[in-house]
Amino acid sequence: MEEIPEEFWQAVEQFNQRQFYACHDTLEALWIEALQSDKNFYQGVLQVAVALYHLSNQNWRGAVILMGEGTSRLRHYEPDYADIDVSDFLSETSQLLKWLQQTGAEQVAIVIQQLGLDPAHTSELGAPNPSDIKLPVLKRISPK
Secondary structure, X not given: OOOOOHHHHHHHHHHHOOOHHHHHHHHHHHHHHOOHXXXXXXXXXXXXXXXXXXXXXOOHHHHHHHHHHHHHHHHHHOOEEOOEEHHHHHXXXXXXXXXXXXXXXXXXXXXXXXXXXXXXXXXXXXXXOOOOOOOOOOOEOOOO
């Protein structure tokens, strides 16, 4: 990636502020115009954003499928790309995906409450969210 477009940082901010659909729109515009080497990176992040959007709407299946596709696509960009710590992002996303798969579709409402995707409701039902499972965050790499 030669130059990181300003719109990418806007998408990072949207993702980290849990504005997953807005992040999708921003990244899709970049993805359409990107060089092939960048296209898969944008698409991978976009797929994780859409997965989290699906999860917030209790679409467990859509979330699991897109999270899996996004992580697979992003593995080619480890350890970092476009000043993003891809390895850390993949670790967080993979832990969440594994937890979603173990929890199952029937527990999706509880999962989104435990992750804070549904702040209007809280629940005492189901297994507690393991402390190391959280929503992934896009982090900038530290300067070397």
